[in-house]
Amino acid sequence: MVLEAINLGLITNLSLEYALVALISGLCAAYLVSHLIERSELLSAGAIASGFCLVAVFAAEMLREAPVLEALEFTLWGAGAGFLGLILSVALLEVFEVIFNLTTPLRLLELGNPAQPLLRRLMQEAPGTYNHSIMVGNLAEAAAEAVGADSLLARVGAYYHDVGKINRPEYFVENQLHMHNPHDRLNPNLSKLAIMAHVGDGVELAQRYGLPRPVVDIIKQHHGTSVLSYFYYKAKHNSVGDVNEETYRYEEDKPTSREAAIIMLADSVEAAVKAMQHPTMKKIQMLIRDIIRQKMEDGQLDRSQLTFGDLGKVADAFLVALRGVVGHRIEYPVEGKVMA
Ligand SMILES: [Fe+2]
Ligand SMILES: [Fe+2]
Structure with missing residues (x-):
């Protein structure tokens, strides 16, 4: 991102304004896409990033004391570029995912x-x-x-x-x-x-x-x-x-x-x-520790990059995630059968 901004500054005759525009809009886009949950959100993230880009372009034009009309014209060009970038990123992402089997x-x-x-x-x-x-x-x-x-x-x-x-x-x-x-x-x-x-x-x-x-x-x-x-x-x-x-x-x-x-x-x-017949948290905890120890001793985790510290955290996380397994199991009431 920073390199791209420097590059843009260099090709625009050492223009600090354009380097700043590239940096601000790039950082904003990177932040927004890092929080995506669905592909459709890529469009809204792109639209918000374009909005930031437009404000940045207009501010940069004002900084170099350009006439308002000229600043607006550049801002419109910025809007066009942002829109094109958005379309290209959505389309190319899917194409690259398929061609290069990427795991985005x-x-x-x-x-x-x-x-x-x-x-x-x-x-x-x-x-x-x-x-x-x-x-x-x-x-x-x-x-x-x-x-x-x-x-x-x-x-x-x-x-x-x-x-x-x-x-x-x-x-x-x-x-x-x-x-x-x-x-x-x-x-x-x-x-x-x-x-x-x-x-x-x-x-x-x-x-x-x-x-x-x-x-x-x-x-x-x-x-x-x-x-x-x-x-x-x-x-x-x-x-x-x-x-x-x-x-x-x-x-x-x-x-x-x-x-x-x-x-x-x-x-x-x-x-x-x-x-397990009658699971309790204590029994589950011991079982998790046993399984991890047994896999470790058998050498199955040798190439996994998991440390001892990691394995402790893994065991704790499993235990918390399994809390739902243990609990009161209330028998479903059947007609004619008196509940105790
Ligand atoms: Fe399985
Ligand atoms: Fe399996």
Whole structure:
């Protein structure tokens, strides 16, 4: 911004006025676009920034003691330039996002909309996974905010992290309400293959639907090289010989960003808390600490750039976000049944 202002000053014969106009309007535009929530707000932010630009141009003309009519003429030119800039920025942003697969906050906000085709498919074809992903999104967003990571990327990445389950939703416990468990008829090795496929399937779907690279990376890394414990222990239980734990590990990349690591932790925490019989805050707190410690000791967080201090903040943020899980559960009154 400052460099652009200096540049403008240089090409306009060392004109301090124009450098100042560029600096003021640029800073104003940068501030306004940093608070956007929807793409449509880009237009209003641009209009406000143009307004500031016009006032700055008029003031600059007055400073160099130009006649009022001339000052007004320059101000009108400024208005035209502002309008053109606004149109170009809205149009070019969308073009660049698509061509270079950019991850702007606006693109992420759009991807977080449940009307997005891939999210809608997840909601319709794997509703249990969709609900799990929303919960993981809430946890991940809170934790990312606590450590100063990209909370929007964490939330949207979490929405898509298990999207690969669309291909075989019935193989995942959260979608098995009122239906038989297909794993009952499979040996643990086949179950493992069916479960682990959701990572590769998710990456493939994400690429097919044009999701940006950081979201694809989150999908690819959300299990890292963790052990699929349930089926590993089932295999050990069923087998007479030894079962190699390494053969029950996911073969993906470990999280390389704070957001991907937070989603890995939030994913495990959400599933474990959901499986708890009588959750209390104390029990949840211990569970969160256990999961983080276990992932750390297993080396899953080695490339994540999360510090010990960050992990403490992540644990606290998860606990606060999970407060709603614990509470009084009042039985729904049924006719003929006396409430105690
Ligand atoms: Fe997963
Ligand atoms: Fe998950």
